[in-house]
Amino acid sequence: MPLKILATADIHIGRTASKLPSHVAAEQFCCRQAWTDIVECALKHSVDVVLLAGDVVDRKNRFFEAYGPLEAGIRKLSESNIDTLAVAGNHDHDVLPRLAQQVSEQRFRLLGAHGTWESYDVERDGKVVLQIHGWSFPEAHHLISPLNSYHLTCPDNVPTLGLLHADLDVHNSKYAPVSTQELQRTDTTIWVLGHVHAPKHYEHTVGPDILYPGSPLAMDPGEPGQHGPWLIEIDGDRPLTVTPLTGSPVRYETVPIDVSGSDDLEAVEGHITNAVRERAAKLESEDPGVELVIQRLRITGHTSQCRGISQLEHKLPQDLVILGPEERLTAVIESVTNDTLPPIDLTSLADRTDLLGQLSSLILALDRPRHEDQDDLEQLMQDCLGQVERCYAASIYSSLDTDDRPAEDALRDHVKRLGIDLLETLRSQELIS
Template identity: 25%
Template sequence: MRFKFVHAADLHLDTPFRGIPADSSLLSLFQQATFRAFSRVVDLCLREHVAFLLLAGDLFDAKDRSVRARLALRRELDRLHVAGIQTFIVHGNHDPLSGDTGALGLPGSVKVFGADWEEVEVRREGRALCRVQGISYPEVEVRENLSSRFRRTAPDFTVGLLHANLGGVEGHANYAPCTVEDLGARGLDYWALGHVHTRAEYALANGAVAVYPGNPQGRHVNEPGERGCVLVEVEEGRTRRRFVPVDRVRWHRLEVPLVGLGSLDGLVAAVTEQVDASCAQELDGHVVRLTLTERGPLHRELSRPEALQQLEADLREQLSRRHPPVLLESLRDASRPELDLQTVRLAGGFTGTLLAEADALAADPEALETVWKEDAELRSLRQRLSRLGVDALEKPRPEWVEQAGLRVVEQLHEEDET
């Protein structure tokens, strides 16, 4: 039998957006973004006449769910209920079962999996369509490999709904850890995963697949680009999957090279060109982190006191007036002064010798290790970092030495020009 479903995860309804100033005129736009993104997930379900919606954990941003978030969830699930579309939910580390006060009921078409593994048979027109298995987090921290509780019970197409860290993905707490081999061994056809906010697919044995749809709405600058859910079509036990963007506010990290830019007007025009190319018109808004890169004559101009801050303020005002509005999260300068390093090396002298010594040290692992271990100032720095709870690297990186030498030469070059 052919049928479709939508897989979404990590709604984080009513999330407090990081990087948005409290006094920003755009704050209300961002506060509505997670709700609008979820509404578009429901729109997709209705438009595609799916059999059910899967929500793989972290529907709410915090264990103490806000009233606004709970009411918004109820309204959207009501829309699916009226259309005869079922919803299956598991809770994750941000919204464990222990945080549910029971003050808001959900429609009868919604199945919330509890702290014990369960399986539900989905039927259509009196016939078995598929099976959905799931388990929720009872508390915030779940260190057990929950995937081991899942198992195939019948030949029907079977879905596993789970909030988990597959393969120890960095940047996410290692809750309900599991491996690709773990999931493949359970014999299910589709693993609907949540927890990791970056979209990913993993091929399993016998044509099965494990999928992270990513979150429907990016929440900060480290979640850039399109965000959405996955529309899955099942036919003859196989799946076809299509990612569908639903985000309403999009985050971007853009780089603007200073090469060939000789004026501030030219720089502003280059920024505008980058924003035009990256910021889609159909969204409600965008947030941009701009980084100036490479070498150019404007580096010296922007190194003057408060120059970068003044440029940032001007760009922020200009971009906020666009349609849709663009919020400048920050302007960062990673550019370099115009400097021909090869000429510096060939000229010799102090700066040429400095670069040569830095290159030689970086290319000699034993010498670098000796400096790292025996230099008193470096040893003291590592000790101070350790007391502050910062993990200092055990081994030095050659590129650190190269960058340090380059920075000193650049600084001396700028001082000579003043």
């Protein structure tokens, strides 16, 4: 009978998924609930061990918010003879050791406190069936590889699992940088890592596998795709089975929609609505655990309705809410990016010497890689950035949250959009005259 391990990381108890629409209850999509769901998942799959690869708690001022749910979940797992092993990450380097001291369950263990490697034997019927090697963050930053001090030996004929919160193959990281080569040189069966929220399984025919289970709850649009815990099954030393499980009730996606040929605004709206509906139906059938999908729409293609689509950028996030066919999933729009172009030959227009030609040249230049920018375009973008910075620094806006200022790439896209809208206006005036 294989040994079953449920692996997760970066739960961040104390946080809630972002960009939620106002009509949903935030409690359904909080990290505290994600931990409760992980406990139920472990019981459902009758696992032997639950692994938490750091950043279980978001930060130290979440101690009281995390204590109750964490203790209740660990107690429930312990009552079913399930061991819970954890390491501390950069977010909870101080609070998780405090929580571990308060939780009295014998089947819970924080490994590697104070940055010292530690091993733990998992037993079944009095026999050691798995050894776990773990290391915890001693401070918020750790500039050198934890593998530099890794001197534990792996027992013969017993699978060994490494548990670590670390940044893989980012040599100058402040968050415990480790390399694939370092991990591959160990005699472990698999390494379970925390820190990166996007799940990733690196399979190796020689040497240990490396698994980033990712955050079990998708928390922002930068964490697209499926999220949930992972089931690891070990039968002897090999073979190893690693399976992602669904779990996150919210999902973020960027959806490209090509509206080429739609030269009526109602047709464009219908095209967009159908695309969102089709995607909702597909997700509802593929991932029954998802209740809410938050989409960023990227509208592309050549259409005469470029300016009309710009108006939809504000309308759709407020108005468009679509249910899946079985009404278990709700799809909402977080933002709309208008990347459409008018059905005209910009290259030919750019040969003109008038304002239309200059605008066409600018739009084409903004589409090229930034390293090809000419001095005048570079100066234009610097002027735009300067204007944005002055707006954000203005005292009249001091009471507003100004952390969401646009990045240079986003500003570049905005300038291009304004140029396209102005080009269409000038062309329509030229045709009339």
